Amino acid sequence: FPAMASDSGDGHATLKRCLGVLRDARNDSEQFAALLLVTKAVRAGEVDAKTRRQIFDAIGFTFPTRLLISGQPPPGCPPHTFRALGLTLLACFCTDPELAGHSQVLNKIPTFNEVLLSPCGPDSTSMVDDVYQCLSAVLATARGPRELVAKGTVSALCQAYLSGGHGSDRALTLLLGLLAVAEARCWQRDAPQLLAVLSRLSDDFLKAEDMTKFELCEVLPHFIPLAAPLTRDSQGSECLHRLYKGLADILGSKLSQSQRDPALKLAAGLVQACGAEWIPAGSAGSKFLALLVNLACVEVRLTLEEPDPVELEGKKEVVTACYVLMEMGILECLREENPLLDEVQKMQLMRIMEEAFGAVIFYLRQVKQEDLQDPFIFASVRVLGAWMAEETSSLKQEICELLPFLVHYARKLFKEGSPAVSLPQAELGSTEGPALPQDALRFLLPGFCHLTAEDRPRAILVSQGAPALLCEYFLHQWEVLSSEPMAAGPLTSTEMSLQTLCGIFLNLVVTAPDLVRQDKTFSSLLDVLLKSLPLLLPQEHHLVLAANVATLGLMLARILTGSAALQGTQSAKEFFGATLRFLLQAHTAQADPGSDSLAVAVSPAYRSAWDDIQELWFLGMQALAGCIPLFPWLPSAVLQARWLEGLSELLSRVSPASLDFELITAFQGVLVALARASEPCRDVILAHHGTEWANLYGMAALEQCLAKQ
Template identity: 90%
Template sequence: LAGHSQILNKILTFNDVLLSPCDPDCTSMVDDVYQCLSAILATARGPRALVTKGTVSALCQAYLNGGHGSERALTLLVGLLAVAEAKCWQRDAPQLLAVLTKLSSDFLKAEDMTKFELCEVLPRFIPLSHPLTENSQGSECLCRLYKGLADVLGSKLSQSQRDPALKLAASLVQACGAEWIPAGRAGSKFLALLVNLACVEVRLTLEEPDPLEVEGKKEVVTACYVLMEMGIQECLREENPLLENMQKMQLMRIMEEAFGAVIFYLRQVKQEELQDPFIFASVRVLGAWMAEETSSLKQEICELLPFLVDYARKLFKEGSPAVNPPQAELVSTESSALPQDALRFLLPGFCHLTAEDKPRDILIAEGAPALLCEYFLQQWEVLTSEPTAPAPLTSTEMSLQTMCGIFLNLVVTAPDVVRRDKTFSSLMDVLLKSLPLLLPQKHHLVLTANVATLGLMMARILAGSA
């Protein structure tokens, strides 16, 4: 009934009630309006109707006015943002920023459990679609959130208090990278603490995995993965680094132990668990480590390679990974309907590994070259279906470039595989067809050079075997 068009047509009236001054006698009417709006939100057509008819703005105002039922306004906003974040921010950014301003101020000032309750609410108000760093109001909110989090994480906390704080930090990292953390001694200490806490959490949860305990911790561990990924990036950052060299070395050691726990966990995964988004998050973060840190955990990674290739193959075969959003949100523990593209995150690591004998032999034995050839063909189709106008480097183009690097490694170090494996003939056909298309497009220059080099090297080998 709540999704019926006659009810949806009343949304404007409901908004007016929320914005009208509320007499003590009228509280029941306001309660009824909130009940109706909650019911509408729960329907299929409801969220869109609420956004387009201005309910986001009305709820923001109702919350900021602090009148009767204002907490319910906040709850409804959280619900709306959960299902239609981009649309809400696109339409009502100033109002949502005003709410974030109040929430971040309350968060900074709070000295009681409210602080931790706000940790649960705030991530919903940190948009991926609307960069907060672009205006002063958003930047001030980030500054307050940083100070509030520094207070929280610098204190002695119970698990139930620490987890929401880590999730809030992760949502800030997803939205703004490390930009919300100020440069200087305090900022670098905070960043090191964040990554440290994340690594400890990952180790505690994954080193001795009790299935029930892991199940309850997936969300916070996924948040920790986001923080660890930031840790890797910051440890490698040379320009205006937030961390000092000593901190970087310490963090790399701590992260190595945490990634050891991730590998240990992945080695226990059963076939029936492969659809779990948490497995995907674990593989993705390990891919980030493999991409940058090639020397440590080498043996453990080699032992895990059969699983990684098999996992990536299964996901690839199950659907077109290209439809995956480029920025994976904090993975919920519910099963994901979208096929996930694990290969994209593993390619840089595979590129390093194919340059070395032992891991290369394992990858070849597991059929990785054939899988990568198929993936190359599929990604090439995606690239050619994208607009031809010069655009920032897409993940598709980066994947193709990285795969060229992997294939070049194989061509140079394992030419017999290229001769023997029929998929390389198919790859050669694609390279021959793709080069004429790439040549006129100057913005694909690096990929063009990669394709030309790989094609020439492969042609020499394949001609010799013909």
């Protein structure tokens, strides 16, 4: 080999000869000597992709694997010689993406971790560098991130970073990369270690008084987990407090744009993860929150009121962060329990936010058709939806003018299942991850619900074909809900959307009955409602949605009397059967603490939801009374359900004083309708002392009806 070594002037020729020796080596010594020269060339960076592949073809994975597990090095060599050689070769192979994802590299991950965790002397820095190169390459492969998390690399990187040894900055970079693609899994498996890194970073952030502070603003958001709320334990809460104080220092100072933007993004990241919980109560906290929302609004106005296309492109990320802060501002201005803001601050912020939302509307009115896939437009529509959901009196004219665009945009995304990827934006008050990007409608529904109650916006929505779109969306969301396990748990966005849709349709039924008669959309909707209620009702945790579906179904039935689905079909009978159960089971007799008699009360199963369904229940009773004369088969369905017997039993057991006027009116409306429409129903009421309790409860119309022969 001396001849080869002296030939180092022509590195390429040397390598070629070494590769020949590697291929034809008769024993380990020859192969080892050739390898030393190859690795020397590799380390000197003299190897191109083609040659790297030739090295791999000559060696394969077997020899590096043997080197990694070999014990004693040759006499006179440093103790890590074999391992260092093996790692250099693997680092060389890993520059080929195909090889980096090979199982023979992935199964070396524990070895890589071990090197990171071993004390690093001056003679082992190159090993650490090689390991980082291997890990970076593995991270970039399809299977890599999952394997790295599963094999403990997150913990090793955290420890490597915290130890501050050779290459610890690369450990941080790799952690950022892993968190970017597998945040939930990382936190699930290695929360304590990640929290320790966040603790160090937040400490550095608070103490730094130079540019490091702003650099950390860029790094920190990656370490704030959406998956594992930091407010749950004391260490997380301490980190949050340090971040709050650090941000308060920054935002309270005079800043250049390049300094302010990362700070706003960090604040938005914290809001996404923890809402406003990281901002302490009290005067300092409320001033900070007001400042934060104020700065966000200023940024939005500056960027969107006179949008320069080139400048806007670079600002989209920070404006999206500002949207998150504005959304928090809306929530905080509405918060009544333990509010962070006082009334004066709330008024001021609402005024400032109104101006910012004016800028958002102005921007959306300029949007070109070909730009609709831009995630920034999605973020802008979403934040406007949050404003429309809560604040209906301001910017009404501007919102009305924008409605055609909003309907068109929501329809386009929904129909196309758009690939627009949502920019990170807070799911405030939600327990779920971000909605499907194409689901702009989900964020517009609450606003549409308010607007359909008013003449002008309702007319615009109808003229833009919103009812048909909303019906289609209802069908889609119902399918999603039906496919989810119907287990009790926090309200899903799907169920919330369905409830809001029912609210929109109820508005249309009440305010635009002619539209309901003429638009075939509503017949399709009725078909779905008839079939869905019987599935919903046995489940208490779907009671609010069931109340919406029952009431909307009854209201639609009153208008669409000629619909084929209502002519005594099985689905109609099942729907009305379920509705009757829902209406009757809402009340029960229970002991009245103040007397010996029983009092009427909301049933235990309905109690927690009663605030949400009380109005729907009364509306449903009214609508049922309206349906009875319209469907000749309905009274016999009522008899079959033994509804009259159930109601009679309730009324005969409770003290009349425990029924308020509204409840008596609701019961009387249905009873009178039944007595008028059906002789058998009238007979059942009479047989159950109907005349007596009609008199007792002051149901004059029922008394009169029963008295007629």
